[in-house]
Amino acid sequence: MEKFGHFPKRQVIQGAAPIGPKRAFDAQHSMASRRINSRTTSFDVAALAGVSQSAVSRAFTPGSSIAAQTREKVIEAARKLNYVPNSIASSLTTKRTNIVALILGNLANPFYVLALHEFSRKLQACGRQVLIFTVEPGAESDEAIMRALQYQIDGVILTSAQLSTRMTAICHERGIPIVLFNRYIPASDASGVRCDNVAGGRLIAEAFLSAGARTFTMITGDARGTTSQDRVRGFVERLIEEGIKRTDIEEVAGGSTYDGAVLATRKLFAVHRRRADALFGVNDIMAMGAMDVLRFELGLRIPEDLMVAGFDDIPDGARESYKLTTVRQPVDRMVEETLAILHLDDPHHPIERGIDRPIKGELIWRGTIPQPSSARKPAKRQLGQ
Amino acid sequence: MEKFGHFPKRQVIQGAAPIGPKRAFDAQHSMASRRINSRTTSFDVAALAGVSQSAVSRAFTPGSSIAAQTREKVIEAARKLNYVPNSIASSLTTKRTNIVALILGNLANPFYVLALHEFSRKLQACGRQVLIFTVEPGAESDEAIMRALQYQIDGVILTSAQLSTRMTAICHERGIPIVLFNRYIPASDASGVRCDNVAGGRLIAEAFLSAGARTFTMITGDARGTTSQDRVRGFVERLIEEGIKRTDIEEVAGGSTYDGAVLATRKLFAVHRRRADALFGVNDIMAMGAMDVLRFELGLRIPEDLMVAGFDDIPDGARESYKLTTVRQPVDRMVEETLAILHLDDPHHPIERGIDRPIKGELIWRGTIPQPSSARKPAKRQLGQ
DNA sequence: TCTCTGCGTGAATACGCATGCAAATAATTG
DNA sequence: CAATTATTTGCATGCGTATTCACGCAGAGA
Numbered sequence A, B: 001m002e003k004f005g006h007f008p009k010r011q012v013i014q015g016a017a018p019i020g021p022k023r024a025f026d027a028q029h030s031m032a033s034r035r036i037n038s039r040t041t042s043f044d045v046a047a048l049a050g051v052s053q054s055a056v057s058r059a060f061t062p063g064s065s066i067a068a069q070t071r072e073k074v075i076e077a078a079r080k081l082n083y084v085p086n087s088i089a090s091s092l093t094t095k096r097t098n099i100v101a102l103i104l105g106n107l108a109n110p111f112y113v114l115a116l117h118e119f120s121r122k123l124q125a126c127g128r129q130v131l132i133f134t135v136e137p138g139a140e141s142d143e144a145i146m147r148a149l150q151y152q153i154d155g156v157i158l159t160s161a162q163l164s165t166r167m168t169a170i171c172h173e174r175g176i177p178i179v180l181f182n183r184y185i186p187a188s189d190a191s192g193v194r195c196d197n198v199a200g201g202r203l204i205a206e207a208f209l210s211a212g213a214r215t216f217t218m219i220t221g222d223a224r225g226t227t228s229q230d231r232v233r234g235f236v237e238r239l240i241e242e243g244i245k246r247t248d249i250e251e252v253a254g255g256s257t258y259d260g261a262v263l264a265t266r267k268l269f270a271v272h273r274r275r276a277d278a279l280f281g282v283n284d285i286m287a288m289g290a291m292d293v294l295r296f297e298l299g300l301r302i303p304e305d306l307m308v309a310g311f312d313d314i315p316d317g318a319r320e321s322y323k324l325t326t327v328r329q330p331v332d333r334m335v336e337e338t339l340a341i342l343h344l345d346d347p348h349h350p351i352e353r354g355i356d357r358p359i360k361g362e363l364i365w366r367g368t369i370p371q372p373s374s375a376r377k378p379a380k381r382q383l384g385q
Numbered sequence C: 001t002c003t004c005t006g007c008g009t010g011a012a013t014a015c016g017c018a019t020g021c022a023a024a025t026a027a028t029t030g
Numbered sequence D: 001c002a003a004t005t006a007t008t009t010g011c012a013t014g015c016g017t018a019t020t021c022a023c024g025c026a027g028a029g030a
Helices: A021-032 A040-050 A055-061 A067-080 A087-094 A110-125 A142-150 A165-173 A197-210 A226-241 A258-270 A284-296 A331-342 B021-033 B042-049 B055-059 B070-083 B087-094 B108-124 B142-150 B165-173 B197-210 B226-241 B258-271 B284-296 B332-342
Strands: A101-105 A128-135 A154-158 A178-181 A189-196 A216-222 A249-253 A277-280 A308-309 A326-328 A356-359 A362-364 B101-102 B129-134 B157-159 B179-181 B191-195 B216-220 B249-253 B279-280 B305-311 B326-328 B356-359 B362-366
Touching: A040 A055, A040 A067, A055 A067, A067 A197, A067 B356, A087 B087, A101 A110, A101 A142, A110 A128, A110 A154, A110 A216, A110 A284, A110 A331, A110 B129, A128 A142, A142 A154, A142 A165, A154 A331, A165 A178, A178 A331, A189 A197, A189 A331, A197 A226, A197 A277, A197 A308, A197 A326, A197 A362, A216 A226, A216 A258, A216 A284, A226 A249, A249 A258, A258 A284, A277 A284, A284 A308, A284 B197, A331 A356, A331 B157, B042 B055, B042 B070, B055 B070, B101 B108, B101 B142, B108 B129, B108 B157, B108 B284, B108 B332, B129 B142, B142 B157, B142 B165, B157 B332, B179 B332, B191 B332, B197 B226, B197 B305, B197 B326, B197 B362, B216 B226, B216 B258, B216 B284, B226 B249, B249 B258, B258 B284, B279 B284, B284 B305, B332 B356
Parallel strands: A101 A128, A101 A154, A154 A178, A178 A189, A189 A356, A216 A249, A216 A277, A277 A308, B101 B129, B101 B157, B157 B179, B179 B191, B191 B356, B216 B249, B216 B279, B279 B305
Antiparallel strands: A128 B129, A326 A362, B326 B362
16 A cells, blocks of 8 residues: 655745735635645634634633633634634644544454443543554454554553553553453553453352252353453352362353354364253353354253353343343443543543453343342343434 | 643753754754653654654655665664654644544444444555544434544545535535445435445345245334335335235334334234234344344244345344345445545545445345245355454 | 766755743723 | 733744755766
């Protein structure tokens, strides 16, 4: 891809009326405004409103020192010219772009779509923009972060992608906060917000146990991330406490995807002819992949023949086809915490390093585990309308 | 939200070695680089490499006039300082941000996630960034577009949101191309790329007819958009051609969402006790909502008791739980065409107005319509790995 | 050896806006 | 009414980079 291009010079119109040195500026700009693609600038507005460019700037800067009447004049002139302030230019002086980079590693998992939506909503609500970077699942995020830095973003949010120590350092060195979403890196300088995955794993174990399960299978996710590991850990921990033998818990890697879980389930049950009472998909999308294989390829009934649980509580899992019992990750609060750690409102706030903020999830009973008597109504969640 | 903040002035260090006026610039910048949050600039790199700032700029501009040896020196110095060019500053002079605004109206429909992913991938591949705006479904996109304009984006892509004539005009006036994705507005200045929805609707009708259906129901989407209308039109058109009576085709609005389709289906079949051979969900997500009601609330078998078809071919519909027969929208080509109309590579290309580019979809046979003998293997599509 | 190209280079400047500073005006007080 | 104080305003400048212009210099041709 060629980066260079031909950018036309401003044409100097010769026949213009003679003007004094003081008006040179205005003239230059009003000439320019005839050109196609020329933006109208604060000078144009200033000229029309009969004030200085500073006044225009102030009119659009909340809290700055300007008379209400002047502001109105300016706003009116701006309206006439369809003027909008150039955020790019403004960023150059303020050193704030109001842009946050969101690095997405796995859009195939609806959980991250949920997160994206929530981030976008909340950031838009406070006048920021979201710059998206998609990274192939499991790939390094280094390149994406470097690109983000070029755009002088105010902060970086990283979901499901690897983060190198070097990148963390580079961001911090520049005063750019970076927060991991739904993961954390132990003993790292990078901060992160996540669900309390260990506790969540325990909730699932608890649910299975309460329904009488004694032998278990797990489909695990990305082995490099703590997220999957922690869920597994909490799950196993709780089972062991209850006297389950480790040999009665089998795990297979499902790569965090639906398709990966399909393969894993086939291997587990069709090839190895594994018998188990319960299957824990370390996230919902994998649990759903497993369910489809169990039901449609192996002819098993859920939960009668085998119980299933997931983790995340994505909207898809709530549908009648799955009615997946799961642990709800409180996306809303997680997003809130993530933004809080970014301190977008206060550029001078020292960067929060090494924070690990686990947030409790909640067990959502639906149809894939027989429910004890002390039951509540099944919960549901929606995205959008 | 306060926009203003206190930005510390650069501290002038007094005890610095005496320097000539020529080096004042360099000194200022190298002093600055000690400050927290200070970016290293092209001047810093220039100083270290022993060249002028122009040379640094040229080193990072492909195709510019610079000796290979000089470029290397500069790149080396930049590497040492972790320097990356400031795209914001560069945009100020080039008038190109390499940012494209993507306005999303309905992330709850995986089709748009698919599109987002593809846009992101393709744009990143050619060195552009994607600035995301989410708009509540059905809401005006005006505000989002105005925000995008502030950021001097190079183009706007609009999915599933209303576009006012005024906004189209404002964008065009500024030389910003705007393209509708998956919709078009008749007799409008705005260009758009979409699937050939009429033809797609006909494909579905054809499939139903080939399986022997004679009475039909439809769950329709957004009545304001042409997308749903066209699919319905093609569908009905083909049925009428085959001698189906209009009274044997009923339609209910499903609001383009899963939940809306659930309600619509209940109304249609549970309340009105409608009988029909086939149900056409105007998009996959609605067809899936309908299927879940038909199967789990009404106990109907698909396709034995009732055939179903969707439109889009989202990955979710391909799963064993649904195996939805549908029309595949060629996202890949649609995205390509959309970007082509944007002409990002050539800022001087006149804006393409009023283009309507329909792209043929393809019928994907899966399990929800009994398949005639001339069958192919069911197709599958994936997002991500 | 001396012009004629043409490439490489540095100095200077513009891009559009925010802000420190000082001047000017308005509001307040004694 | 004069003396302050508070509020507005304009001027000038800087933010970091791309690009124009003019100049230096090496190799080509005469």
